[in-house]
Amino acid sequence: MLEVVNLSKSFELHVSQAGKVNPIQGLSFGIRQGRFLGIAGPSGIGKSTILKCIYRTYMPSSGEIWYESLHEGRVDLALADDRQMIRLRERELGYVSQFLKVIPRVPAVDVVAERLLPFGWSQADARREAEAMLDALRIPWKLWQAFPATFSGGEQQRVNLARAFIVRPRLMILDEPTASLDRDTTAAVVGMLQGMKREGTTMVGIFHDWDVMEQVADEIVDIGRAGGATVRPEREAAAARTE
Structure with a gap:
């Protein structure tokens, strides 16, 4: 459903001596239909940047983002024009x-x-x-x-x-959707996400709460502090977290 290939994103800093920052470099992963892939990593490492590149709020610096669209066919979201992105957002992408x-x-x-x-x-x-x-x-x-x-x-x-x-939506993109919710509402959201997965919605998302991540994610992309990424099943990632 979604394949990210060698994705990179850099930002020019015009008010700093740093010049340029590169939060995402050469990131690759894929998601099958009806699966939920979580993204983990330290705060500030670039997790939200990945989601914004997929939704095209940010234009990637390089790489490919292949999406199997129901209406548009196989689309590289990194190169799609604005009108095509508007159509996809209206009909297939949720953010x-x-x-x-x-x-x-x-x-x-x-x-x-x-x-x-x-x-x-x-x-x-x-x-x-x-x-x-x-x-x-x-x-x-x-x-x-x-x-x-x-x-x-x-x-x-x-x-x-x-x-x-x-x-x-056919593809749901979630950037800390439960961060400001109480426990009961969070439980309701988790139930809705699980129901949407059963109906075939593909999802990629970030959660501030690992307990919530464990309830919905089938796999986790662990970006790590060096900017690299390791994809592993959710149970293995959860076990590593508790070691």
């Missing part, structure tokens, strides 16, 4: 960032429902589906008509998750 970014003064239910409109849903049906998703993620009904900008950090993240989950 949960650490922060919710939406148009201000739009009710939470409509923030979630609008993701279904490109698929031909009516506004009324989309709103009903959005209400069900918000309920599943433990957003109180009295907040459905409120603006997410007024929500707490955890409530905003639940809206963020609802926007991604509601379209059942």
Whole structure:
């Protein structure tokens, strides 16, 4: 479903003597359909950078990111043009960032429902589906008509998750999706992710909580402090962590 080949990303520093930093160098891994690959490594090593390159928020410096698209065929996301990326994001790719970014003064239910409109849903049906998703993620009904900008950090993240989950994407990209959630909501999110995997959604993600990672990941890419990567089954990675 997804194959990353010799991915590198560098950044020019225009306000520092360092000149350039290279958080990702020559990274390779692959994910089969319906599997969850977790990314582990120290803070600041470049885990989020990998996800942003896949979603093309960042343009990779070099390397290939091959994605088996249902509608577009085999696509190198590192080279896809902007229009193709927009189509893929609307129809096949889901991305949960650490922060919710939406148009201000739009009710939470409509923030979630609008993701279904490109698929031909009516506004009324989309709103009903959005209400069900918000309920599943433990957003109180009295907040459905409120603006997410007024929500707490955890409530905003639940809206963020609802926007991604509601379209059942073919490839889900998750950047610490449970970082600001309480225990019960985290358990609900884990259950939803496991259900989506059973339905065939492929996932790649980062979790701040290793216990959550162990519940959802089939394999883990351990970037390591030197920038290299080792892919190993989740059980083996968990055992290494406890040694």
